[in-house]
Amino acid sequence: MSPTNIFDPASTPADSIFGLSIFVLLNVAAVFIVVFALLAYVVVRFRSKRNDDQKEPAQIYGSTQVELAWTVIPVLIVLALFLAAARVIASVQNPPRPPGALEVIVTGHQYWWEYRYPSLNIVTANELHVPLSDPAHPTPTFLSLFSADTNHSFWVPRLAGKTDLIPNHPNQMWIDPHEPGLFLGQCAQYCGTQHAKMLLRVYVQPRDEFDKWVREQQQRSPAGTLSAGQRIFESTACVNCHTVSGTPAKGHFGPDLTHLMSRATIAAGAAPNTSQMLRLWIKNPDAIKPGSKMPAMGLNDQDLDAVTAYLETLR
């Protein structure tokens, strides 16, 4: 089963959209079957016969009954579809906000995702962690969507319908995942060269696991002696784009690296977060994600190893 299967919803908005699509499908299937059954009947019943008398058949002009039927029935079908769609749209757009709801600010960048948890004081990138929501005591997550550059679209098919991230036009969406696990998605609005590798990963965790993750993310990096790699990191262009909290690195153009090693992937899900891939990513980002905004850092092998080793301490 595909991890992005739209027919396997795991959250209320996706579930209500799935229900609506099945309702619409049943309606149009019924229309299709009735129309084609009538068509087949007419084609067979009134086909030309060998001993046809060549006379014109009876000509009937006007029938109030038939005309009423073919006007009223389609109007009723359209009305039913309209009401069903309106109900689903209203329920997805105006959800109740229980006290346990979590707020996350999502910012789309070319070509990665930034997540800020204002109430928890967490900044992370590309891998969204949300708590599991028990239908009896829902703890939904509300996402405020912003864009730093071009249009993007947040689409994790099993959790909710897609919602665009538009510059200077905040959008809202919400999810309340009913099952734990990793949910995959994809930027769904063409946003530039590497739109294809702007991947979404949503980790749904039971409350205790989520709280553990929150505590880890809130930890400040321990102030110790500067390693060789950290010195290189802080004296090159790395700090212009990346933030490592508690250090002079305060850039905002690229992902926050404070807890880099807590993430399973780098480059917005394009590669696994292994020291080999990390080294390649610093050396030559185009080898992993051609067209990404990360520049090749032009470090020598020794410095590359040192910076990679430093990044691997960012837990």
Next chain:
Amino acid sequence: MSANTFAISELPASRPFTLRLHEWVTTVDHKRLGVLYILFALVFLIVGGIEATIMRLQLVRPHNDLVSPEVFNRMFTMHGTTMIFFVAMPLVFGFANYLVPLMIGARDMAFPRLNAFSFWMSALGGLFLYFSFLGGNGLYGAGSTPDAGWFAYAPLTAKTFSVVASSEY
């Protein structure tokens, strides 16, 4: 023959190719323009089809590297623009040009010269769009074919994010 029929000078049955070509190029006849529109659409159907084939070949297997991301983006942008503006619309225009005057009993379209001019503007528009593969200095070398998607949403099409001619072609 009734009195108000025009006397048309007999054309020789076989004329040199250049003469026939000249007739087609300078024609203002709605039927011939209709045929030209449809031929034009069919040529671009092949071009757009080649672009679609390149996209599907790229997508045959995951992590394929048949074409670069830049080329793929150009392919779907040009495919969309081509199929709508240089295939679907000219086909409709072609059939309408050919058939509507016959259906309503008119001798030709109103403003036949404008009609011919419109066709040649469409044809030149198509050629000019495809000149973008060669002309202009692009972000990735020669050529600056549109690559911002055929819907061309701002701000991706704005100067900040498309620094070369791209969708301005």
